[in-house]
Amino acid sequence: MSTFPAIRFNVNGEDREVRVAPMKRLLDVLREDLGLTGSKEGCGEGECGSCSVRMNGELVNSCLVPVLQAEGASVQTVEGLAAAGKMHPLQEAFLQCGGAQCGICTPGMLMAATQLLSVNAHPTMTEIREGLAGNLCRCTGFTRIFESVIAATAKNREERIEEPAHAR
Amino acid sequence: MRGNPDAHELIAPGNLDSVLELLAKEPSEWTPIAGGTEIMVAHAAGRLGAKKLVSLWGIDELRFIKEKEASITIGAGATFRDLRAHPGIGVKLPLLAMAASWIGCIANQSRATLGGNLVNGSPAADSSPALLVYDAEIELASVRGRRRIPYSAFHTGYKRNAMLPDELLFAVHLPLRFAEQRHYLRKVGTRRAMAISKVALAATAWLEDGLIREVRLGAASLAPFPMRLVETEVALLGRALNAESIQLACAALQKEAKPIDDIRSTGAYRKRVAINLLTEFLTALATEGQGR
Numbered sequence: 001m002s003t004f005p006a007i008r009f010n011v012n013g014e015d016r017e018v019r020v021a022p023m024k025r026l027l028d029v030l031r032e033d034l035g036l037t038g039s040k041e042g043c044g045e046g047e048c049g050s051c052s053v054r055m056n057g058e059l060v061n062s063c064l065v066p067v068l069q070a071e072g073a074s075v076q077t078v079e080g081l082a083a084a085g086k087m088h089p090l091q092e093a094f095l096q097c098g099g100a101q102c103g104i105c106t107p108g109m110l111m112a113a114t115q116l117l118s119v120n121a122h123p124t125m126t127e128i129r130e131g132l133a134g135n136l137c138r139c140t141g142f143t144r145i146f147e148s149v150i151a152a153t154a155k156n157r158e159e160r161i162e163e164p165a166h167a168r
Numbered sequence: 169m170r171g172n173p174d175a176h177e178l179i180a181p182g183n184l185d186s187v188l189e190l191l192a193k194e195p196s197e198w199t200p201i202a203g204g205t206e207i208m209v210a211h212a213a214g215r216l217g218a219k220k221l222v223s224l225w226g227i228d229e230l231r232f233i234k235e236k237e238a239s240i241t242i243g244a245g246a247t248f249r250d251l252r253a254h255p256g257i258g259v260k261l262p263l264l265a266m267a268a269s270w271i272g273c274i275a276n277q278s279r280a281t282l283g284g285n286l287v288n289g290s291p292a293a294d295s296s297p298a299l300l301v302y303d304a305e306i307e308l309a310s311v312r313g314r315r316r317i318p319y320s321a322f323h324t325g326y327k328r329n330a331m332l333p334d335e336l337l338f339a340v341h342l343p344l345r346f347a348e349q350r351h352y353l354r355k356v357g358t359r360r361a362m363a364i365s366k367v368a369l370a371a372t373a374w375l376e377d378g379l380i381r382e383v384r385l386g387a388a389s390l391a392p393f394p395m396r397l398v399e400t401e402v403a404l405l406g407r408a409l410n411a412e413s414i415q416l417a418c419a420a421l422q423k424e425a426k427p428i429d430d431i432r433s434t435g436a437y438r439k440r441v442a443i444n445l446l447t448e449f450l451t452a453l454a455t456e457g458q459g460r
Contacts, residue, residue: 112274112275134273
């Protein structure tokens with residue numbers, strides 16, 4: 001089984017190499033081969049957004065990416081949000097505003113919100129709703145999640161959220 | 169995950185010529201995969217029949233948008249995010265920009281490609297009604313060369329199309345002569361994001377001296393594949409727009425639409441909604457008066 005050629009890509013700033021079937025889903029490679037279990041599997045068909053990660057600065061459902069298509073890419077997962085032991089402003093805001101309950105959707109919500117703020121530092125409520133429209137939550141009723149993003153953008157006004165270099 | 173990754177071969181030659189050579193050498197053996205938003209769903213469910221897949225992701229020759237004076241050409245590998253971000257498409261092909269904005273969600277739009285949407289051939293495909301009313305042309309590529317066909321002749325049956333086994337969808341050409349016509353597009357689905365349409369209707373029209381000189385109607389989910397509503401168009405051409413002609417058009421649509429019952433809706437509901445959408449478009453057109 002280890003006869004597969006190497007597939008190399010960067011995850012959260014670190015160069016990684018896996019030898020797995022090229023049709024293995026990026027989600028499964030992250031969780032099983034790289035031990036990054038932050039990204040969750042909800043539906044497995046691109047409907048729920050629990051597996052959202054950023055690939056080359058774009059939001060993708062990692063359950064729909066065959067790992068070969070991540071070759072050479074920069075991937076950012078929820079594990080890559082906190083830096084130097086300090087939570088990302090979005091994570092802090094989710095914590096403060098009750099944006100997370102059971103936690104299954106949270107990593108995907110955080111990545112979708114990170115993507116949104118990377119292209120639009122001060123989104124309107126409509127833009128937040130669109131940015132997170134592909135992410136389902138069965139606990140919060142969404143309101144607290146949207147409030148968390150708004151709280152983070154307020155923070156953003158004070159101390160501009162700097163993206164880690166590898167996520168750009 | 170019910171699929172078995174080991175049961176499928178996936179290669180990424182990285183350039184167009186190598187993909188075309190592969191398709192020529194072993195026609196029907198290889199299934200192209202672009203953003204994977206359809207194929208990977210089937211894979212996860214364990215119902216992906218294709219054993220050999222060739223990746224189109226990352227092939228720059230397929231991912232482009234070229235704007236000229238009279239046309240915009242979109243590479244088959246352009247994503248719906250690419251379409252939404254392109255200023256020319258937003259201004260000159262607004263229906264296509266709208267359709268791109270309501271496909272799935274941001275994560276799907278980052279990966280799903282225009283070519284993939286068309287080759288997948290869903291009767292409910294979001295980009296199709298707009299392409300139909302803009303008279304899109306499809307450019308197919310193979311080692312034998314290139315050829316163009318009208319998009320209205322691309323789909324030939326449920327999930328069937330006019331491509332030969334060694335051909336790849338290369339690009340979509342859109343003439344810009346509709347920029348000043350009246351535009352309409354509405355999708356009816358269960359919710360705003362992610363929903364696959366129950367019905368969608370697109371239209372372009374040109375009124376002169378109160379008469380309908382040109383009208384194009386493109387529909388999703390009213391037939392086994394996205395199609396122009398030619399008989400309904402004919403019922404309108406050359407007529408003044410009034411209550412009587414609107415009624416005639418609705419009667420024609422009543423006959424022409426052949427929607428089915430499925431998991432998302434019923435045929436009767438789809439037909440009723442399609443007639444409502446047509447009425448909404450024509451009524452607005454009548455009120456807005458003349459103009460291209």
